[in-house]
Amino acid sequence: MSNKNMNILVTGSAGFIGFHTSLFLLNKNMKVCGIDNLNNYYDTQLKKDRLDILKKFENFSFVKCDLTDMDTIDILMKENHITHIINLAAQAGVRYSLENPHAYVNSNLAGFVNILELARKYKVKKLVYASSSSVYGDNTASPSCENHVTDSQISLYGATKKSNELMAYSYFKLFKLESIGLRFFSVYGPWGRPDMALFLFTDAILKNKKIDVFNFGKMQRDFTYIDDIVSGIYHSLSLEKEIDIYNLGNNKTVELMYLIETIEKNIGKKAEINFLPMQKGDIQKSCADIEKAKSDLLYSPSTSIEDGVENFINWYKQYYRIKI
Numbered sequence: 001m002s003n004k005n006m007n008i009l010v011t012g013s014a015g016f017i018g019f020h021t022s023l024f025l026l027n028k029n030m031k032v033c034g035i036d037n038l039n040n041y042y043d044t045q046l047k048k049d050r051l052d053i054l055k056k057f058e059n060f061s062f063v064k065c066d067l068t069d070m071d072t073i074d075i076l077m078k079e080n081h082i083t084h085i086i087n088l089a090a091q092a093g094v095r096y097s098l099e100n101p102h103a104y105v106n107s108n109l110a111g112f113v114n115i116l117e118l119a120r121k122y123k124v125k126k127l128v129y130a131s132s133s134s135v136y137g138d139n140t141a142s143p144s145c146e147n148h149v150t151d152s153q154i155s156l157y158g159a160t161k162k163s164n165e166l167m168a169y170s171y172f173k174l175f176k177l178e179s180i181g182l183r184f185f186s187v188y189g190p191w192g193r194p195d196m197a198l199f200l201f202t203d204a205i206l207k208n209k210k211i212d213v214f215n216f217g218k219m220q221r222d223f224t225y226i227d228d229i230v231s232g233i234y235h236s237l238s239l240e241k242e243i244d245i246y247n248l249g250n251n252k253t254v255e256l257m258y259l260i261e262t263i264e265k266n267i268g269k270k271a272e273i274n275f276l277p278m279q280k281g282d283i284q285k286s287c288a289d290i291e292k293a294k295s296d297l298l299y300s301p302s303t304s305i306e307d308g309v310e311n312f313i314n315w316y317k318q319y320y321r322i323k324i
């Protein structure tokens with residue numbers, strides 16, 4: 001199917017990854033129909049500003065709606081002749097799932113069933129959905145590979161993402177619904193999420209506030225630049241495979257303390273650090289085996305952490321009009 005015959009529903013289009021994905025597709029002249037409930041898990045102004053950029057494209061349409069509002073999404077899918085779905089709307093964040101479990105159940109489980117049902121009803125060609133590195137739970141084998149056991153979830157967030165993979169598999173077996181699940185590893189970049197380390201640290205350092213660093217700084221993350229993630233999503237849309245799951249990471253683990261040093265260098269100011277013990281639900285290290293994505297999705301992460309952090313901080317300074 002050529003790009004111009006694709007009508008794509010992007011859920012969570014006002015979110016960090018949904019915005020970048022929509023922008024990429026629109027720049028390729030593809031038709032994007034976005035939905036998002038614009039919830040206040042973080043600053044809604046950031047979500048509205050992302051949307052304002054997308055709304056400049058005539059191939060973009062947007063409806064504010066919740067994944068649990070199946071009737072609205074049904075009408076939307078029918079009217080827009082949706083051929084593909086990219087499901088990125090979800091309650092994200094490991095730590096918040098200890099505080100507000102029902103947000104995860106509503107968006108990531110009940111909402112996901114609605115997406116599966118509608119994908120089945122309208123016979124979409126492919127459903128691409130966000131899973132997470134969190135599904136590896138307390139399996140510490142590293143790097144994490146798609147064929148590793150993922151039966152031991154240590155957060156409700158991880159459990160909902162693993163459930164999505166199982167639900168998608170059952171819809172394939174029952175109804176031949178084709179899907180690709182993508183396990184994202186700590187995505188970062190311009191327009192990034194305010195609840196994630198890079199944003200939190202940058203914001204606090206600039207405001208002369210202390211930063212909380214868990215596990216006394218002994219943490220490692222496989223940080224993945226947003227453009228690499230978007231490329232993986234794009235290639236999943238037309239992948240000639242009925243169902244599969246892929247890691248989208250960087251395969252270069254970064255020490256958390258190195259991330260902080262890199263931010264300090266870019267801002268020209270030292271962080272004041274509040275060292276704390278490990279948090280419940282969190283993992284000490286993440287690292288993705290990306291061989292499968294490399295061979296099937298032409299995946300080739302190309303942005304170094306130094307360049308990625310610099311791009312983020314340049315965006316941050318421009319967006320918040322900060323002169324340093």
Ligand SMILES: NC(=O)c1ccc[n+]([C@@H]2O[C@H](COP(=O)([O-])OP(=O)(O)OC[C@H]3O[C@@H](n4cnc5c(N)ncnc54)[C@H](O)[C@@H]3O)[C@@H](O)[C@H]2O)c1
Pocket residue numbers: 011012013014015016017018035036037038039047065066067068087088089090091092093106107111130131132133183184185186187188193
């Ligand atoms: N950013 C990462 O590092 C990362 C890592 C692993 C997995 N993921 C997954 O990738 C996806 C996108 O993440 P993100 O970083 O862009 O998060 P985000 O919070 O910026 O984007 C999610 C968007 O979905 C919307 N949303 C949430 N619940 C909804 C609902 N019930 N109905 C309609 N809209 C709803 C939110 O308003 C938000 O704009 C999520 O599924 C997340 O779990 C992200």
